[in-house]
Amino acid sequence: MKKTILFIFIVVLSSLIANSQTKLSQSESLVLKNKIIKTSKATKTITNNFKQSKHLSFLSKDIVSYGKLVFKAPDLIKWTYNKPFKYSVIFKDNQLFINDDGTKSDIDLSANKAFKNLNNLIIQSVKGDMFDDEKFDISYFKVSTNYMIRFVSKDKSLKSFIKEFELTFDTQNYHVLNIKMIESSEDYTTITFLDQQINKSVSDAIFIN
């Protein structure tokens, strides 16, 4: 009996520690923001594997997919899903180049404002540099061993899409570890980056569809 109580106590305590979230002071926030912007500017390439989970309240389990992300400054991105389906999209020269399991197509972003905004947000969120006070209410937290910055959308059309972004940063190198996009319905998507490689040489040929 004693053992059981002790066990429950440990479980409760450890979950409290794991979820502990403290708001940073204004000066701490500013220091963190500047470090992230500095890191983002020094980042020429990012190569990541990722795990994506889509949470929909009415489903019994999250929809999980896996893939690879390659970023090359200033604005080239290739986002590839390998499992459980094959799909890739390249963001390049104001266009989206899509390869949907062999079916290739492209979308001109200059003609499509919604897609263009989304494209910019994706690039910014991967780099971590989304510090636009006009678009977002921004708040800074320490969450267990990482930093978390919450970007709450102010823009009405974006809000209908994504209510807020939560980016989790590594406390050592200030790179993005995790992106959480929360919809107005409270359903959300999380993208966790794995095996991150920074400033590894990346050939332009990767960004050809």
Next chain:
Amino acid sequence: MRYLLINILFLSLISCASLSTTKNLKTTSINKIVENSYFSNIELDYVYKAKINVNNNNIGGLLIVKKIKKKHHRVVFTTEFGNKIFDFEFNNNVFKVNSIMEQLNKKIVINALKKDFQLLIKEFNKATNKFNDNTHFIYQTTLNKKDNYYFINKTTKNLDKIVMASKHKEKVTIYFKNKKNNIAKNIQIKHQNFNMNMQLNYLN
């Protein structure tokens, strides 16, 4: 000559009026519930990779169908990134749009999507006529002033396809392929009256 003209006119009227789905097939009137059980398991999350081709434009995404309870389904379409394109609810024939992307928020688009997905998921359908071809029993049901024909394979007893039609013309055909344990691994939704084709492949 006049007789011939009348004959041709009459014949062409007949051919216009007969639906190729049931052409030359004998019909008997019945009273039977035809089941489409491909989205009937409350325990399952039905997640499909979708490829849509509209007028030679390709759109990809995920189609998610969940039976919440009897006669109650959620149908959600998201991009591969997870952003919701639309979120529909069918509850006892009451249709509700929980959300839809601004660009698609048009009555004509919503109605077209509603009709397709209602046809895809509707589990119990009251048939009033039965036809017979070499391979299938064909059950005729009515929904939204359209006739729906359910093709039940005589050998496997599986639902192989549904054809939605007006009195004279086929409008939409849904093919259920690669079926296992009441799951159709591949589904094709094909529109006959305009250039739209949706290919669904089951994930997991």
